[in-house]
Amino acid sequence: MSFYRIYRPQIIEEIDNVAVRERLLSFLTKDKKNLPHAFLFSGPRGAGKTTAARVIAKLFNCTKSTKNGPCGKCEQCVSIAQGRNLDVLEIDAASNRGIDEIRALRDAINLLPSSASYKIYVIDEVHMLTTEAFNALLKTLEEPPSHAVFVLATTDPHKVPATITSRCVNISFHRATAEELTAALGRIVKAEKITIAADALALIAGSVDGSFRDAVKLLEQVSFHKGKITGDVVRNLVSASEASTRKTFLTAVKERNKKGALAVIAALVADGKDIKTFLVDCLGQLEEELVAGDAQASQLIRRFTESYGLMKISRCPRSFPNTPTSPTCLAGRRVTPIGLTHPREACRALGRLHRGTQTAQPLGGGSVA
Incomplete structure (x- = not known):
């Protein structure tokens, strides 16, 4: 059960x-x-x-x-x-x-x-x-x-x-706080004698959008892991991103370093990460920076929100024919972000992030089908 x-x-x-x-x-x-x-x-x-x-x-x-x-x-x-x-x-x-x-x-x-x-x-x-x-x-x-x-x-x-x-x-009924979720999960961990790190529990609590049911389901999934459940185990399951990865990406965006930002995206896709989840993680970090008094964070939040709107629910194929309009990244490698209806929409989203305009053309020219 x-x-x-x-x-x-x-x-x-x-x-x-x-x-x-x-x-x-x-x-x-x-x-x-x-x-x-x-x-x-x-x-x-x-x-x-x-x-x-x-x-x-x-x-x-x-x-x-x-x-x-x-x-x-x-x-x-x-x-x-x-x-x-x-x-x-x-x-x-x-x-x-x-x-x-x-x-x-x-x-x-x-x-x-x-x-x-x-x-x-x-x-x-x-x-x-x-x-x-x-x-x-x-x-x-x-x-x-x-x-x-x-x-x-x-x-x-x-x-x-x-x-x-x-x-x-x-x-x-408000969304559950991290403390409430941790208390609920802790009771199950004790009863089931699950060996799990504190940072792994915190990561579960922070990735379920305040839902008790989702938190318990996620704990049940990771409970099948052999050995101690670490933060990396949970992170791989929920496609969460490392803080260092988000920092590298946000720094590249702030400096308008397109190659650096696309390199991070390429690495995430190669690891099977979900780009929408990554953007949500970035928005959370920008919110913390905004509270801390970073004036640039407010503008980036607006651009990220607009870019997130370009992300679609349907998945796209993982490989595309070698055509002049195929997406290219560093070293000519094709990138197909999970969760986009077209692979070049990742570039389009990044283009909007860099330019901050209402109408962003796809990087590299051409139009998105």
């Missing part, structure tokens, strides 16, 4: 998002019958919204609650954690977004719980519901039966109508 399923937080104290944990703990000061009947969890993917929704379900239905919240060990808590509790329904609004599905929910909501005290309805990606479905849901939220509790989760709260949000207790 995957790490993120084995080590999913089961009780309030195990939630690593400090702000959310404190908010849930505040609910313990009231009796269950006085708690809100509708919650809206909003935040980026992997922030722990579904996990917190299940904890809310345990909070209402735990038969052996303590002063710290649900016990996590009674039959109700265990069945909720295993996803087999008949009174906790998790609905994916992305695939059940129509009015018919919400009408069916509204018709069944008056039925009493089969074994628990409350029926919990978790609607994930609620912003995907249609307008008609939202109107039908609104009627239920306005006058719900006493045994029904709703937990709405979304990654895009601005698409949820104000009439819905006004009837919910809103809890915002």
